[in-house]
Amino acid sequence: MARKISDTRRWGFTILAWGVALLIFFPILWTILTSFKSEADAIASPPKFLFFDWTTQNYAEVQSRSPYFRHFMNSVIISVGSTLLGLLIAIPAAWSMAFQPAKRTKDLLMWMLSTKMMPAAGVLIPMYLLFRSWGLLDTRMGITVVLMLINLPIITWMLYTYFREIPSEILEAARMDGASLKNEILHVLTPMAVPGIASTLLLNVILAWNEAFWTLNLTTSKAAPLTTFIASYSSPEGLFYAKLSAASTMAIAPILILGWFSQKQLVRGLTFGAVK
Amino acid sequence: MATRHQKTLARLMVAPSVLLLLGWMIVPLAMTLWFSFQSYNLLSPGMEQFIGWTNYKYFLSDPAFWTAMQNTLLLVGGVLVITVGGGILLALLLDQPMFGQGIVRILVIAPFFIMPTVSALVWKNMFMNPVNGLFAWLAKAVGAQPIDFLAQYPLMSIILIVAWQWLPFATLILLTALQSLDSEQMEAAEMDGASALSKFIHLILPHLSRAITVVILIETIFLLSVFAEILVTTNGGPGYQSTNLTYLVFSQALLQFDVGGASAGGIIAVILANIVAIFLMRMIGKTLE
Known part of the structure; x- marks a missing residue:
């Protein structure tokens, strides 16, 4: 019985901590995702999280610009x-x-x-x-x-x-x-x-x-x-x-x-x- | 024990770093002091002359200076409150049993490694922009008017950006300190039926005091000179609303070319930092052994 309670606690903390951690990490994740979007997708509203046309074109353009x-x-x-x-x-x-x-x-x-x-x-x-x-x-x-x-x-x-x-x-x-x-x-x-x-x-x-x-x-x-x-x-x-x-x-x-x-x-x- | 020969050798080994730091401190500082008593503008070379305290009078009577002072204190204080408070909470959370603790730690620490110009530009454009930012979209999604963060609340927005960069640092240090807490003591307190709050106040907080001091000291050193975040987001504006002392000296010198005035500002910044430093060094001197 005691073990079961501690398992629930463990899962509770796991969910809470992962939620907070992802929130803190989100700006970085968002930057990385956006770097693979077209400029139009990057400012799409509502924002496109994962379902967009992935492209590496931006990386080439950054290099050519400077x-x-x-x-x-x-x-x-x-x-x-x-x-x-x-x-x-x-x-x-x-x-x-x-x-x-x-x-x-x-x-x-x-x-x-x-x-x-x-x-x-x-x-x-x-x-x-x-x-x-x-x-x-x-x-x-x-x-x-x-x-x-x-x-x-x-x-x-x-x-x-x-x-x-x-x-x-x-x-x-x-x-x-x-x-x-x-x-x-x-x-x-x-x-x-x-x-x-x-x-x-x-x-x-x-x-x-x-x-x-x-x-x-x-x-x-x-x-x-x-x-x-x-x-x-x-x-x-x-x-x-x-x-x-x-x-x-x-x-x-x-x-x-x-x-x-x-x-x-x-x-x-x-x-x-x-x-x- | 040490022979005379060894002592000389030891001095020789320390000498280069001491001399370099001494030079790095004294030469530019003496020059700043000298310029601060001169009328010296880069746009009119050859017109330099000694003008006594005029630059200081000018600087101290300039409302921009007092705004910048206030902003500097708000920026340092605001970020410290958020990062130490948030850091304690986060450290307590991360110290609990959970799955994937290592990955959670890696995610939380990440913002600390992001260069200031990157984090400031990402927050400015992709989050705080009133048209295309994510916050604007969130506001519209719940039917609210999007906020133009950097125009309406420039200093608060910068505090948020800087706090995001320093929260991981505070968390990591407090977590490390927390993990060295004696578990037997905690168990004993639990046996005595101590509540979570009283355990926190009587056991955890005293144990963390040293780590908290260190966090405050180190963050203050870096926060007094916040610069890049202001340069790429607001340029100190609107008006002087987000100008701190560092940025004010920069703009006076390199945007308005007033070397004399900016030097007076620089000296005032040095004096201020020294007041804070004396205070903090005493604190760290007490906690370090």
């Missing part, structure tokens, strides 16, 4: 490039803060986090003017460096929380066995640090991919990643829902898939290890 692939590659280069550059600088810092903490390490970490709170509006103008006079406006290098700088605190923090969990006894044991510093790093620490570095990489690529303040202000066309490219659809020309949906679907698909893989790391990464 070089989608170039913007896609810009997004890849900028997000991966800024993250790798950030890792290169942050790994030694996080490493030494985790394994050789000084008295001020905690303060230093808090200060790094506080730089993240500086509003972009406060530094937009000088950055824009400096970029203009250095010829860095609308260059991939310029925007990559800026994204690296804004994500550096997060990268350092994340790495720090991962490194801190590597037990230092292992280090001591290796030292007792007479391992050199090089061997210690290469064979003992690196294998234990790789998962943390990989999660940091994944999460920061996602953050950089979706960054939409500096990319919108410092790039226009040549170096424009997908955020800027999609923003060009904000001034509509005729019927454009299906094309907008196709462009959007292509812009979000890769990161959605990466994101689903990284959901476990997401929580501890974005909360700086405070919630695990």
